[in-house]
Amino acid sequence: FSWKHSLRLWSLVSFLPWYYISGAGQKKMQSSRIKAKSTTGRAEGPYRCVDHFDSLANEDFSGKDTLDKLFDYAVQRFGPAHCLGTRDVLSEEDEVQPTGKLFKKVILGEYKWLSYNEMDTIVSEFGSGLAALGQQPKSCVAIFCETRAEWMITAQSCFRRNFPLVTFYSTLGEDAIAFGLNETGVTHLVTSAKLLETNLKNVLPHIPKLKHVIYVDQKKVSTDGYPAGLSIHSIESVRELGALPENLERPIMKPQPSDLAVVMYTSGSTGRPKGVMIIHSNLIAGMTGQCERIPGLGPKDTYIAYLPLAHVLEMTAEISCVSYGCRIGYSSPQTLSDQSTKIKKGSKGDCSVLRPTLMAAVPEIMDRINKNVMSKVQEMSYVQKTLFTLGYEYKLDQIKRGYDAPLCNTNNRSNEEAAGGQLRIMLSGGAPLSPATQRFMNVCFCCPVGQGYGLTETCGAGTITEVADISTGRVGAPLICCEILLRDWAEGVALKPSKPKGEVLIGGPNVTQGYFSHENNDNDFFVDEKGQRWFCTGDIGVIHSDGCLQIIDRKKDLVKLQAGEYVALGKVESALKNCPLVDNICAYANSEQSYVISFVVPNQKKLTELAKKRGIMGSWEEICTHTEMESEVLKELKEVAVNIKLQGFEIPVKVHLSPDPWTPETGLVTDAFKLKRQELKKHYLHHIERMYGGK
Incomplete structure (x- = not known):
């Protein structure tokens, strides 16, 4: 007291x-305040940001209407300043885990920086080298590479010379990558030595038009075992070729705003990937909208880059940072913090060294941070735990009122330092962020967390919450580059609330040109009577009285049970992730059954402790397959579901525990950690049959 x-x-x-x-x-x-309102006065919209109500923003980069002009302007303004930073690997060693597995640990040095001027030189030489190797304007160059400085250098080289850039997630799979390379007819491919050996070597014989492969690493790669007629180059050798006066002085065909800039491949629901065609003016418009919601963006900012650059959120974030003079320090999920899996104990992770001010994250990563911190709190002494809880609850109450609690911020110093101690804004995208996790990040990291909503088909632009917005569970008002319309959705009528609700349609200059193969273009894209392009997202949204959007369902994730009740699987999963025993969860249902089932990746530490209390011993796999542990997890899930007020028919009746985590490498989640429902269904088909009373 x-x-x-x-x-x-x-x-x-x-x-x-x-x-x-x-x-x-x-x-x-x-x-x-009111942030957006309907342009027609009708409840369904279209809704437009009140700050740019008269017309949608086409461009806001001082007349810079193509990506190459944006970069040239940034070089003029910020020439000698730091642009792209990378840490050297000082040493590597294998560390044996208690399970017998080998983990590679690294010790990394300080960040080494390329200035804007140095990057400009490299971009000129590399683009010139690609042209000398026969690359033609308006013909595609493919990049299949990890997030690193060379990815952005390749992109800027292509933008400058009007070579459309074709991008692939590293987890798309060999068949999908071969399909995309053949569909776009690329002759030049940029990759890394690791991906060349592990992912591409078996694919290359099936890409007849491919003539040149460029790897971005310093080490030499053996050219044995590759198809005849395919040339393998290092990025340095291509730069040296491009630096020759006769190549460097060749005239350049500059892009126009309507020219194709990127073909971004995303996972397709049919199994084949879809190549989204993005022109220069689409990206300029989308980034205009995004940057307007990040106050004070400029040369004092440092951005930590670790999400996949083949994802539109990361790509537009990095291009925007370069345009505004921010530093970009490269990282990876395995080296992000001092506790990350590849960082040797006692050495520094990337956040500690870089001390970023800006960071993007997917909800899966924020959920992990939340659970890790709360797990450490449980191990504190009674006095420490009491102090933390008092400070947390007090600050949480203040934040909900729209205030802060500076006195309590010292209580969170260790959490802040885990992210470098300088964060001023975090941006979440890719999937819904739970209100509990958003509040946790507000309290423990002492910075606002903005939620964004957008798709590859809209250049990642749609909505972003304002920094001052203290609400949770919403994704903000439309950006100044687009507007949002709610379309009636027949299957959702029974669930219709008092607020305007329907399928979310996004319209504006950021809406892309469709899919490369033109598959589904008529279903997903349309042009209205005013000539404006629209994309039909398939998400179900609600517009609040202040004009902010909340995503409540996904058409494809909504399943009608045997008795006629609709279950929104995403909503169930988001709620049940609050269970301490759960690291990840996939809810499953089909219309021939009367109840929901689930697959759970349990929290190893929590479940092992619970097993010991119940007298259950054995390996991790044996604990997960024990029927009593399934019952215990199910009991906890039901408690959480009741507290969060899920309906009875939404609560899973049976559960299967997976001893193996779902990572992009397993093919069960995307690079943004979204569930791949069809792949999960195939993977757990035997257990689905078991839980539904089959064989």
Whole structure:
């Protein structure tokens, strides 16, 4: 009681001075203001941002209407400043785990930086080298590579010379990559030595038009075992070729705003990947909208890059950072923090060294951070745990009111330091972020978390929450580059709430040109009577009274049970991820059955502790397959479901525990950690039959 009394007393004494000095009242008014309204007065919209209501923003980069002009302008403004940074690997060693598995651990050095001027030189030489190897304007160059500086250098080289860039996720699979390379008819491919050996070697004989493969690593790659007529080059040798005066001085065909900039391949629902065609003006418009929601973006910012660059969120974030003079430090999910899997104990992860101010993350990663911190809290002494809980609850209450609790921020110093201690904004995209995780990040990392909503087909642009918005569970108002319309959806009528609801359609100059093969273009894209392009997202949304959007369902994720009830699988999964025993979950149902089942990747530490309490011993696999542990997890899931007020028919009746985590490498989740439902269904078909009373 005395601690709570002291906190209240401190609040009373400090509140008024802090309130006026920090401008908290103004921020609260900003949070509650009307952010978007219907252009027609109809409930379904279209809804447009009130800050740019008269017309949609086509471009906002001082007349720079193509990506090469954006980069040239950035070089003029920020020439000697740091642009792209990479850490050297000082040493590597294999570490044997208790399970007998070998984990490779690394010690990394400081960041080494390329300035804007140095990057400009490399971009010129590499683009010139590609042209010298026969690459023609308006013909595609493919990139299949990890997130690293060479990816962005390749992209800028292609933008400058009007070579459309074809991108692939590293987890698409060999058949999908071969399909995309053949569909776009590429003759030049940029990759890494590792991906060349492990993912591409078996594919290359089936790509008849491919003539040149360029690897971006320093080490030499053996050319044995590759098809005759295919040339393998290092990026350095291509640069040296491009630096020759006769090549460097060749005239360049510059792109036009309507020229193709990127063909971005995403996983297709039919099994074949879909290549989204993005022109220069689409990307300019999309980035205009995104950057308007990031206040103060500029040369003082440092962005940490670790998400896949073949994902539209990461690609547009990095191009925007380069355009505004920010530093980009490259990382990976395995080296992000001091505790990351590849960082040798006692050495520094990338966040600690880089100290970023800006960071993008997918909800899966934020959920992991949340569970890891809370797990450490449980191991604290009684006094430490009490202090943390008091500070957490007090600050949480203040944040919900639209205020802050500076006194409690010292309580979170170790959490802040895990991300470098300088973060001012985190942006979440790729999937819905649970309100609990969003609040946790607000409290423990002392920075706003913006949720974004967009798709590859809209250049990643759609909505982003404003920094001042204190609400949770929503994705914000339309960006200034687009508008949002809700289309009636017959199957959703029974669930219709008082707020406007329907399938989300996004329209504006950021809407792309369709799919490379033209498959599904008529179903997914259309042009209205004013000539504006629209994309039908397949997501079901609700518009709140202030014009902000909330995504509540996915058409494909909605299943009608035998008795006629609709179950939104994504909603069930988002709710049940709050269970401490769950690291990941996939809900499953089909219309021939009357109940929902689930597959769960359990939290190893929590489940092992629970097994010991129940007297169950054995390997991790044996614990996961024990029927009593299945029952225990199911019991906890039901408790969480009841507390969160899921309907009875939404709660899973049976569960299968998976001892193996779902990673992009397993093919069961995308690079953005979205569930691949068809792949999960195939993988667990035997268990589906078992849980539904089959063989």
